[in-house]
Amino acid sequence: MFDKIVTVTLNPALDVTIWLETMDFNEPNHAVREEYDAGGKAVNIARVMTSLGMPVRALGLCGEDNARQFLSLLTADHVDHDFVQLEGVTRENLTIVIPDQRVLKVNRAGFSVSVEGMKRLRAKIEEEIAGVDKVLLVFAGSLPEKLTPEAYKAFLLSFRREGVAFALDNAFFHLSDIAEIKPFLIKPNLLEFRQISGSDLRTEQSIVKLARSLTSCVDHVLVSLGGKGLIYAGKESGCRIHPPQVQVKSTVGAGDTTLAAFLYSLQQGMSPCDAAIYGSAAGTASVSLDGTGVVTSQMVEEILPQVAVKGIR
Numbered sequence: 001m002f003d004k005i006v007t008v009t010l011n012p013a014l015d016v017t018i019w020l021e022t023m024d025f026n027e028p029n030h031a032v033r034e035e036y037d038a039g040g041k042a043v044n045i046a047r048v049m050t051s052l053g054m055p056v057r058a059l060g061l062c063g064e065d066n067a068r069q070f071l072s073l074l075t076a077d078h079v080d081h082d083f084v085q086l087e088g089v090t091r092e093n094l095t096i097v098i099p100d101q102r103v104l105k106v107n108r109a110g111f112s113v114s115v116e117g118m119k120r121l122r123a124k125i126e127e128e129i130a131g132v133d134k135v136l137l138v139f140a141g142s143l144p145e146k147l148t149p150e151a152y153k154a155f156l157l158s159f160r161r162e163g164v165a166f167a168l169d170n171a172f173f174h175l176s177d178i179a180e181i182k183p184f185l186i187k188p189n190l191l192e193f194r195q196i197s198g199s200d201l202r203t204e205q206s207i208v209k210l211a212r213s214l215t216s217c218v219d220h221v222l223v224s225l226g227g228k229g230l231i232y233a234g235k236e237s238g239c240r241i242h243p244p245q246v247q248v249k250s251t252v253g254a255g256d257t258t259l260a261a262f263l264y265s266l267q268q269g270m271s272p273c274d275a276a277i278y279g280s281a282a283g284t285a286s287v288s289l290d291g292t293g294v295v296t297s298q299m300v301e302e303i304l305p306q307v308a309v310k311g312i313r
Protein backbone atom coordinates (compact mmCIF):
# COMPACT_ATOMS: atom_id res chain seq x y z
CA MET A 1 0.00 0.00 0.00
CA PHE A 2 1.53 3.34 1.02
CA ASP A 3 5.12 3.90 2.10
CA LYS A 4 4.09 6.99 4.02
CA ILE A 5 0.91 8.66 5.27
CA VAL A 6 0.85 12.41 5.94
CA THR A 7 -2.12 14.28 7.41
CA VAL A 8 -2.53 17.97 6.60
CA THR A 9 -4.43 20.22 9.04
CA LEU A 10 -4.90 23.83 8.00
CA ASN A 11 -7.33 24.79 10.76
CA PRO A 12 -6.40 22.90 13.93
CA ALA A 13 -8.04 23.52 17.28
CA LEU A 14 -7.27 23.27 20.92
CA ASP A 15 -10.27 21.33 22.22
CA VAL A 16 -10.99 22.38 25.80
CA THR A 17 -13.64 20.55 27.83
CA ILE A 18 -14.68 22.08 31.16
CA TRP A 19 -16.99 20.36 33.65
CA LEU A 20 -19.04 22.54 36.06
CA GLU A 21 -20.89 21.45 39.19
CA THR A 22 -22.93 24.65 39.41
CA MET A 23 -24.70 26.80 36.87
CA ASP A 24 -25.01 30.10 38.65
CA PHE A 25 -25.48 33.37 36.73
CA ASN A 26 -24.70 35.56 39.79
CA GLU A 27 -21.62 33.89 41.29
CA PRO A 28 -18.52 32.46 39.63
CA ASN A 29 -18.82 28.80 38.67
CA HIS A 30 -15.75 26.69 39.38
CA ALA A 31 -14.42 24.17 36.94
CA VAL A 32 -14.23 20.77 38.65
CA ARG A 33 -12.41 19.12 35.77
CA GLU A 34 -10.69 20.39 32.63
CA GLU A 35 -9.34 18.46 29.69
CA TYR A 36 -7.24 19.67 26.77
CA ASP A 37 -6.79 17.89 23.44
CA ALA A 38 -5.16 18.79 20.16
CA GLY A 39 -8.00 18.78 17.62
CA GLY A 40 -9.11 19.50 14.09
CA LYS A 41 -10.18 16.66 11.78
CA ALA A 42 -6.83 15.69 10.29
CA VAL A 43 -5.21 15.95 13.73
CA ASN A 44 -7.86 13.56 15.09
CA ILE A 45 -7.15 11.19 12.22
CA ALA A 46 -3.41 11.25 13.03
CA ARG A 47 -4.12 10.66 16.73
CA VAL A 48 -6.26 7.59 15.96
CA MET A 49 -3.72 6.18 13.48
CA THR A 50 -0.99 6.62 16.08
CA SER A 51 -3.11 4.95 18.75
CA LEU A 52 -3.68 1.97 16.42
CA GLY A 53 0.07 1.72 15.89
CA MET A 54 0.30 3.02 12.32
CA PRO A 55 3.14 5.41 11.46
CA VAL A 56 1.85 8.82 10.32
CA ARG A 57 3.29 12.32 10.02
CA ALA A 58 0.96 15.16 11.09
CA LEU A 59 1.66 18.41 9.22
CA GLY A 60 -0.24 21.66 9.26
CA LEU A 61 -0.52 25.24 10.43
CA CYS A 62 -0.99 26.50 13.97
CA GLY A 63 -1.03 29.85 15.79
CA GLU A 64 2.22 30.72 17.56
CA ASP A 65 0.60 32.30 20.65
CA ASN A 66 -0.45 28.91 22.06
CA ALA A 67 1.67 26.67 19.80
CA ARG A 68 3.65 25.23 22.71
CA GLN A 69 0.49 23.99 24.40
CA PHE A 70 -1.02 22.65 21.15
CA LEU A 71 2.14 20.86 20.05
CA SER A 72 2.90 19.42 23.48
CA LEU A 73 -0.56 17.80 23.46
CA LEU A 74 0.30 16.13 20.15
CA THR A 75 3.64 15.01 21.57
CA ALA A 76 1.85 13.61 24.65
CA ASP A 77 -0.31 11.54 22.25
CA HIS A 78 2.95 10.31 20.60
CA VAL A 79 1.92 11.90 17.28
CA ASP A 80 4.89 12.59 15.00
CA HIS A 81 4.26 16.22 13.99
CA ASP A 82 5.68 19.20 12.14
CA PHE A 83 3.55 22.36 12.13
CA VAL A 84 4.22 25.78 10.59
CA GLN A 85 3.63 28.46 13.23
CA LEU A 86 1.79 31.59 12.11
CA GLU A 87 1.20 34.90 13.84
CA GLY A 88 -1.89 34.64 16.05
CA VAL A 89 -3.60 31.98 18.08
CA THR A 90 -4.70 28.38 17.39
CA ARG A 91 -8.49 28.58 17.82
CA GLU A 92 -9.96 27.11 21.00
CA ASN A 93 -13.10 24.98 20.81
CA LEU A 94 -14.68 25.08 24.25
CA THR A 95 -17.12 22.44 25.48
CA ILE A 96 -18.70 23.37 28.80
CA VAL A 97 -20.47 20.47 30.48
CA ILE A 98 -23.11 21.82 32.88
CA PRO A 99 -24.45 19.85 35.89
CA ASP A 100 -27.38 18.19 34.06
CA GLN A 101 -24.82 16.91 31.50
CA ARG A 102 -26.01 19.26 28.77
CA VAL A 103 -23.15 20.88 26.89
CA LEU A 104 -22.49 24.37 25.66
CA LYS A 105 -20.08 24.61 22.76
CA VAL A 106 -18.15 27.76 21.94
CA ASN A 107 -15.84 27.89 18.92
CA ARG A 108 -13.38 30.79 19.18
CA ALA A 109 -11.75 32.45 16.19
CA GLY A 110 -8.18 31.57 15.29
CA PHE A 111 -5.33 32.82 13.09
CA SER A 112 -5.92 33.89 9.52
CA VAL A 113 -3.62 32.35 7.01
CA SER A 114 -1.09 34.28 4.92
CA VAL A 115 0.33 33.50 1.48
CA GLU A 116 3.70 33.21 3.17
CA GLY A 117 2.28 30.67 5.65
CA MET A 118 0.90 28.51 2.84
CA LYS A 119 4.28 28.68 1.07
CA ARG A 120 6.06 27.46 4.19
CA LEU A 121 3.59 24.59 4.55
CA ARG A 122 3.94 23.69 0.87
CA ALA A 123 7.72 23.48 1.32
CA LYS A 124 7.29 21.16 4.33
CA ILE A 125 4.89 18.87 2.44
CA GLU A 126 7.20 18.80 -0.60
CA GLU A 127 10.11 17.87 1.65
CA GLU A 128 8.01 15.17 3.28
CA ILE A 129 6.96 13.48 0.04
CA ALA A 130 10.25 13.86 -1.86
CA GLY A 131 11.76 10.51 -2.77
CA VAL A 132 8.86 8.46 -1.35
CA ASP A 133 7.46 5.95 -3.86
CA LYS A 134 3.84 5.84 -2.65
CA VAL A 135 2.51 8.49 -0.32
CA LEU A 136 -1.02 9.28 0.88
CA LEU A 137 -1.86 12.89 1.78
CA VAL A 138 -4.91 13.13 4.06
CA PHE A 139 -6.66 16.49 3.75
CA ALA A 140 -9.46 16.92 6.27
CA GLY A 141 -11.35 19.59 8.13
CA SER A 142 -12.36 23.22 7.84
CA LEU A 143 -10.35 26.08 6.39
CA PRO A 144 -8.82 29.02 8.24
CA GLU A 145 -10.10 32.52 7.54
CA LYS A 146 -9.07 33.97 4.18
CA LEU A 147 -8.52 30.61 2.50
CA THR A 148 -11.17 29.83 -0.11
CA PRO A 149 -12.10 26.28 -1.18
CA GLU A 150 -10.76 27.15 -4.67
CA ALA A 151 -7.35 28.14 -3.28
CA TYR A 152 -7.36 25.03 -1.12
CA LYS A 153 -8.10 22.80 -4.13
CA ALA A 154 -5.28 24.43 -6.10
CA PHE A 155 -2.95 23.90 -3.12
CA LEU A 156 -3.93 20.23 -2.94
CA LEU A 157 -3.62 19.68 -6.70
CA SER A 158 -0.15 21.20 -6.69
CA PHE A 159 1.06 17.97 -5.03
CA ARG A 160 -0.46 15.75 -7.69
CA ARG A 161 2.07 13.50 -9.39
CA GLU A 162 2.84 9.83 -9.87
CA GLY A 163 2.88 8.05 -6.50
CA VAL A 164 0.89 10.71 -4.56
CA ALA A 165 -2.70 9.89 -3.56
CA PHE A 166 -5.27 11.92 -1.63
CA ALA A 167 -7.79 11.06 1.07
CA LEU A 168 -10.43 13.75 1.60
CA ASP A 169 -12.81 14.56 4.41
CA ASN A 170 -14.09 18.02 3.56
CA ALA A 171 -17.64 19.32 3.37
CA PHE A 172 -17.09 21.94 0.68
CA PHE A 173 -16.08 19.93 -2.39
CA HIS A 174 -18.65 19.19 -5.09
CA LEU A 175 -18.89 16.28 -7.53
CA SER A 176 -16.98 18.20 -10.18
CA ASP A 177 -14.09 18.84 -7.74
CA ILE A 178 -13.98 15.17 -6.83
CA ALA A 179 -13.94 14.18 -10.50
CA GLU A 180 -10.99 16.54 -10.96
CA ILE A 181 -9.02 15.49 -7.86
CA LYS A 182 -9.69 11.74 -8.31
CA PRO A 183 -9.02 10.94 -4.66
CA PHE A 184 -8.05 7.54 -3.32
CA LEU A 185 -10.68 7.90 -0.59
CA ILE A 186 -13.58 10.12 0.48
CA LYS A 187 -15.60 9.73 3.67
CA PRO A 188 -18.60 12.04 3.74
CA ASN A 189 -21.39 11.60 6.28
CA LEU A 190 -24.92 11.73 4.85
CA LEU A 191 -25.30 15.49 5.24
CA GLU A 192 -21.97 16.06 3.50
CA PHE A 193 -22.84 13.57 0.76
CA ARG A 194 -26.03 15.58 0.13
CA GLN A 195 -23.99 18.81 -0.04
CA ILE A 196 -21.40 17.26 -2.35
CA SER A 197 -24.03 15.92 -4.73
CA GLY A 198 -26.67 18.63 -4.40
CA SER A 199 -29.36 15.96 -4.16
CA ASP A 200 -31.71 14.81 -1.38
CA LEU A 201 -30.58 11.18 -1.30
CA ARG A 202 -33.82 10.22 0.44
CA THR A 203 -33.45 6.46 0.06
CA GLU A 204 -30.60 4.15 0.87
CA GLN A 205 -30.73 2.92 -2.70
CA SER A 206 -30.01 6.43 -3.98
CA ILE A 207 -26.99 6.73 -1.63
CA VAL A 208 -25.62 3.38 -2.81
CA LYS A 209 -26.19 4.33 -6.44
CA LEU A 210 -24.29 7.59 -6.11
CA ALA A 211 -21.48 6.01 -4.06
CA ARG A 212 -21.10 3.34 -6.76
CA SER A 213 -21.09 5.85 -9.59
CA LEU A 214 -18.31 7.77 -7.86
CA THR A 215 -16.02 4.76 -7.99
CA SER A 216 -15.26 5.78 -11.58
CA CYS A 217 -13.06 8.53 -10.09
CA VAL A 218 -12.56 7.49 -6.42
CA ASP A 219 -11.01 4.18 -5.31
CA HIS A 220 -12.84 3.97 -1.98
CA VAL A 221 -16.12 5.73 -1.11
CA LEU A 222 -17.22 5.52 2.53
CA VAL A 223 -20.56 7.14 3.37
CA SER A 224 -21.08 7.15 7.12
CA LEU A 225 -24.61 7.22 8.50
CA GLY A 226 -23.99 7.88 12.21
CA GLY A 227 -25.68 5.22 14.38
CA LYS A 228 -27.09 3.61 11.22
CA GLY A 229 -23.62 2.53 10.13
CA LEU A 230 -21.68 2.77 6.91
CA ILE A 231 -21.95 2.20 3.17
CA TYR A 232 -18.75 1.20 1.40
CA ALA A 233 -18.35 1.27 -2.38
CA GLY A 234 -15.10 0.44 -4.12
CA LYS A 235 -13.95 -0.34 -7.61
CA GLU A 236 -14.24 -4.09 -6.96
CA SER A 237 -16.58 -4.56 -4.01
CA GLY A 238 -19.22 -2.92 -1.85
CA CYS A 239 -20.94 -3.55 1.45
CA ARG A 240 -23.46 -2.20 3.95
CA ILE A 241 -22.35 -2.25 7.55
CA HIS A 242 -24.62 -2.13 10.61
CA PRO A 243 -22.85 -1.48 13.92
CA PRO A 244 -24.32 -2.53 17.27
CA GLN A 245 -26.15 -0.07 19.49
CA VAL A 246 -23.90 1.31 22.19
CA GLN A 247 -24.25 3.86 24.94
CA VAL A 248 -23.37 7.15 23.26
CA LYS A 249 -21.21 9.65 25.16
CA SER A 250 -19.96 11.82 22.29
CA THR A 251 -20.27 11.36 18.54
CA VAL A 252 -17.61 13.99 17.79
CA GLY A 253 -14.77 12.44 15.83
CA ALA A 254 -16.55 9.15 15.03
CA GLY A 255 -16.06 9.76 11.30
CA ASP A 256 -12.41 10.74 11.74
CA THR A 257 -11.91 7.50 13.66
CA THR A 258 -13.64 5.51 10.90
CA LEU A 259 -11.43 7.05 8.22
CA ALA A 260 -8.23 6.44 10.22
CA ALA A 261 -9.16 2.86 11.09
CA PHE A 262 -10.14 2.07 7.47
CA LEU A 263 -6.73 3.24 6.23
CA TYR A 264 -4.96 1.39 9.03
CA SER A 265 -6.73 -1.84 8.02
CA LEU A 266 -5.88 -1.41 4.33
CA GLN A 267 -2.25 -0.86 5.29
CA GLN A 268 -2.45 -4.13 7.25
CA GLY A 269 -3.45 -5.89 4.03
CA MET A 270 -7.16 -6.37 4.79
CA SER A 271 -9.70 -6.41 1.95
CA PRO A 272 -11.55 -3.09 1.47
CA CYS A 273 -14.82 -4.53 2.88
CA ASP A 274 -13.05 -5.91 5.97
CA ALA A 275 -11.30 -2.55 6.36
CA ALA A 276 -14.69 -0.80 6.19
CA ILE A 277 -16.05 -3.14 8.87
CA TYR A 278 -13.05 -2.36 11.09
CA GLY A 279 -13.52 1.37 10.37
CA SER A 280 -17.17 1.26 11.31
CA ALA A 281 -16.44 -0.71 14.49
CA ALA A 282 -13.79 1.87 15.41
CA GLY A 283 -16.29 4.71 14.87
CA THR A 284 -18.76 2.91 17.11
CA ALA A 285 -16.09 2.33 19.76
CA SER A 286 -15.28 6.05 19.69
CA VAL A 287 -18.85 7.21 20.45
CA SER A 288 -18.69 5.46 23.81
CA LEU A 289 -15.75 7.68 24.80
CA ASP A 290 -15.93 11.17 26.28
CA GLY A 291 -15.21 14.19 24.08
CA THR A 292 -12.22 13.67 21.85
CA GLY A 293 -10.98 10.44 23.45
CA VAL A 294 -9.07 8.13 21.10
CA VAL A 295 -9.89 4.45 20.51
CA THR A 296 -7.41 1.61 20.96
CA SER A 297 -7.31 -1.58 18.86
CA GLN A 298 -8.53 -3.54 21.89
CA MET A 299 -11.67 -1.38 22.06
CA VAL A 300 -12.32 -1.90 18.34
CA GLU A 301 -11.87 -5.66 18.65
CA GLU A 302 -14.52 -5.80 21.39
CA ILE A 303 -17.09 -4.23 19.02
CA LEU A 304 -16.03 -6.14 15.89
CA PRO A 305 -17.94 -9.43 16.50
CA GLN A 306 -21.18 -7.45 16.94
CA VAL A 307 -20.97 -5.73 13.53
CA ALA A 308 -23.35 -7.00 10.84
CA VAL A 309 -22.48 -6.74 7.16
CA LYS A 310 -24.11 -7.53 3.84
CA GLY A 311 -23.25 -6.98 0.21
CA ILE A 312 -24.80 -4.15 -1.78
CA ARG A 313 -26.38 -4.35 -5.21
Ligand SMILES: Nc1ncnc2c1ncn2[C@@H]1O[C@H](COP(=O)(O)OP(=O)(O)OP(=O)(O)O)[C@@H](O)[C@H]1O
Pocket residue numbers: 188189190224225226227228229230243244245246248251252253254255256257258279280281282283284287
Ligand atom coordinates in the same frame (compact mmCIF):
# COMPACT_ATOMS: atom_id res chain seq x y z
N1 LIG B 1 -24.69 6.62 17.63
C1 LIG B 1 -23.85 5.72 17.12
N2 LIG B 1 -23.95 4.40 17.49
C2 LIG B 1 -23.12 3.48 16.96
N3 LIG B 1 -22.16 3.75 16.07
C3 LIG B 1 -22.01 5.03 15.66
C4 LIG B 1 -22.84 6.08 16.16
N4 LIG B 1 -22.47 7.25 15.57
C5 LIG B 1 -21.44 6.93 14.75
N5 LIG B 1 -21.16 5.61 14.78
C6 LIG B 1 -20.13 4.88 14.02
O1 LIG B 1 -19.14 5.78 13.57
C7 LIG B 1 -19.13 5.87 12.12
C8 LIG B 1 -18.91 7.31 11.67
O2 LIG B 1 -19.88 8.14 12.28
P1 LIG B 1 -20.56 9.45 11.66
O3 LIG B 1 -21.38 9.09 10.48
O4 LIG B 1 -21.26 10.10 12.80
O5 LIG B 1 -19.29 10.31 11.20
P2 LIG B 1 -19.11 11.91 11.01
O6 LIG B 1 -20.45 12.57 10.96
O7 LIG B 1 -18.19 12.10 9.89
O8 LIG B 1 -18.37 12.29 12.38
P3 LIG B 1 -17.21 13.42 12.64
O9 LIG B 1 -17.10 14.27 11.42
O10 LIG B 1 -17.65 14.14 13.87
O11 LIG B 1 -15.94 12.66 12.91
C9 LIG B 1 -20.49 5.29 11.68
O12 LIG B 1 -20.39 4.75 10.40
C10 LIG B 1 -20.76 4.25 12.76
O13 LIG B 1 -20.07 3.04 12.51
Ligand SMILES: [Mg+2]
Pocket residue numbers: 169189255256
Ligand atom coordinates in the same frame (compact mmCIF):
# COMPACT_ATOMS: atom_id res chain seq x y z
MG1 LIG C 1 -16.90 13.69 9.51
